[in-house]
Amino acid sequence: MSKLTDLPKRILIGRALRSDRLGETLLPKRIALPVFASDPLSSVAYAPGEVLLVLSVAGASAYHYSPWITLAIVALMVTVVASYRQTVHAYPGGGGAYEVATTNLGQKAGLSVASALLVDYVLTVAVSVASGVENLGSALPFAVQHKVLFSLVVIGLLALMNLRGVKESGTLFAIPTYAFVGGVIVMVLWGGFRGIVMGDVMRAPTADYQIKAEHAGLAGIALIFLLLRAFSSGCAALTGVEAISNGVPAFRKPKSKNAAATLSLMGVLAIVMFVGIMILAMTTKVRMAENPATDLLINGKPAGDGYTQNPVIAQVAEAVFGGGSFPFIFLAAATALVLFLAANTAYNGFPVLGSILAQDRYLPRQLHTRGDRLAFSNGIVLLALLAGALVYAFGADSTKLIQLYIVGVFVSFTFSQGGMVKHWNRHLAAETDPAARRRMHRARAINAFGMVFSALVLVVVLLTKFTHGAYVAVIGMVGWYAVMTSIRRHYDRVSEEIAAEEEGVGDETVRPSRVHSIVLVSKIHKPTLRALSYAKLMRSSGTLEALSVNVDAAETKLLQDEWERRGIDVPLKILDSPYREVTRPVIDYVKGLRKESPRDAVSVYIPEYVVGHWYEHLLHNQSALRLKGRLLFTPGVMVTSVPWQLDSSEAARKRARKRAEWSAPGAVRRGPVTPPKKEKAAKK
Secondary structure, X not given: OHHHHHXXXXXXXXXXXXXXXXXXXXXXXXXXXXXXXXHHHHHHHOHHHHHHHHHHHHOHHHHHHHHHHHHHHHHHXXXXXXXXXXXXXXXXXXXXXHHHHHHHHOHHHHHHHHHHHHHHHHHHHHHHHHHHHHHHOOOOHHHHHXXXXXXXXXXXXXXXXXXXXXXXXXXXXXXXXXXXXXXXHHHHHHHHHHHXXXXXXXXXXXXXXXXXXXXXXXXXXXXHHHHHHHHHHHHHHHOOOOHHHHOHHHEOOOHHHHHHHHHHHHHHHHHHHHHHHHHHHHHOOOOOOOOHHHHEEXXXXXXXXXXXXXXXXXXXXXXXXXXXXXXXXHHHHHHHHHHHHHHHHHHHHHHHHHHHHHHOOOOOHHHHOOOOOOOOHHHHHHHHHHHHHHHHHOOOOHHHHHHHOOHHHHHHHHHHHHHHHHHHHHHHHHXXXXXXXXXXXXXXXXXXXXXXXXXXXXXXXXXXXXXXHHXXXXXXXXXXXXXXXXXXXXXXXXXXXXXXOOXXXXXXXXXXXXXXXXXXXXXXXXXXXXXXXXXXXXXXXXXXXEEEEEOOHHHHHHHHHHHHHHOOOOOEEEXXXXXXXXXXXXXXXXXXXXXXXXXXXXXXXXXXXXXOOXXXXXXXXXXXXXXXXXXXXXXXXXXXXXXXXXXXXXXXXXXXXXXXXXXXXXXXXXXXXXXXXXXXXXXX
């Protein structure tokens, strides 16, 4: 079965890479920009439209507020980029907002940030892909008619490309991202040249349409609320900014310097493109409506259900380049592609964050494992499944999905900047150098301003978007928080239960009988010590050794040091595993022993602990089960499982016994069941 599945796997994702080639997968700045910044760069394709859609509630006359909203969004983006530049220098190990919040504000704050980011990454994939399909529909109507199917296919293809590795997928994504950036900048420059130098009058296809105001003549608090809602919707342009701070380890050295430079370049490009599109949208008189079928009037009549409202960027491109022209088609295709690829920011952020959380025992340990191509494959697959479910549930409607967006972004922004303020306070208390203190004061001021600004935006977003769908994102965050705390409690309980005693003799070291050969070891805990004692007891002749596979060099070093410290009188052999496999090195080693001495038997002892709930099996690697399955088919090899029952397994046994002893109502009154006549005859 392994050989049958291996060939398709190699065709789809490529040949496995050795662990020592991890350095070759690190990204230069030119590749890191499209990998980590495709989301904020591509958001300029839909963020201007979100601003105009909200303002259209008060009619086209409200569009004159859009320049002020644009300036507010630009100011926020500058603040956030400057703040995260401090983060990548202070915390180059990755983890971004999660690490900053956990280190400076505590475990609960860190977990809140992680929950927000996980929700945001899932929404990034769903919104980007759905918006990409809608933009593609401006040139290919068939895509919009089957947008759920198109979206699911694109999510699957993106997952497949990322499974091939970060560097390889980044190279593939670089061309569309740079094509989009170049196309937008050319459009802005050409539009400015036509309008300012040539004096041309450029008009969007919707310039002559009228907007039926849902709430005409808004003033006072109602107008302020509308403007705040438009601002919060336009803040979608900031999504993905935090991904670079999470992915610092993926950059080439010097990591922090390259990450900060990429972050600055991303901010400059995003601001130029966003401002340029907004100016051209106002100049060409683009008209957008939240409900175009009824609120957009063509020659005084509603557009109707058959009308398709093209995004702002598509209408501006048609006004500047002309509909059907090569530049228009090129930009439409590049926009659709980059919106699809914007999801790549999440495909790089979610698995890395999931790996860090798994290492901290908040998510299943499988998410910490790198796949054949040195990417966090399990995290990539999990993200694709969650985003696919969300797209299916919301019918791939970007307008509905985007209402869930942004909340998680500004939760992480606020906590991250608050954590950085505390970080600088701690360092200032110990720093005496005047020049260093001036730098720290300046950095703290930037982070403090970012914290206050982000907190205000978060409040605005919650007030203006909560009833429009943001409550779903809040529920998602609470759900992630509850799941992660439950997983951590489980892992903590298991670690405490199986921890090896420092002194004295416990049940795990008692020698009940005799025999031996190889004891498989991952860590020193009670199951391992019991397996060693049992193997010593069962050994009648031959050798006894402990065997461990080197998947993580740091953990292997800790195991060797602990082994020597405890003075365990069994030799420990370490098998190297450049492809991070556990099963194959053990199988090869056992087969080697059999080949050297064909008449000898090999006995393998596998320590494992027994859980009592089905969901607990999902939280632990099934390496023991895979090893037993392979070893049982190896001639001359005996496999012995040395179980260690956890408390949950004892509770499960009691529940099973209680069910077995349960009697149905009336069973005692009915008495014993009389066997059928055929059964009586058979007994005779």
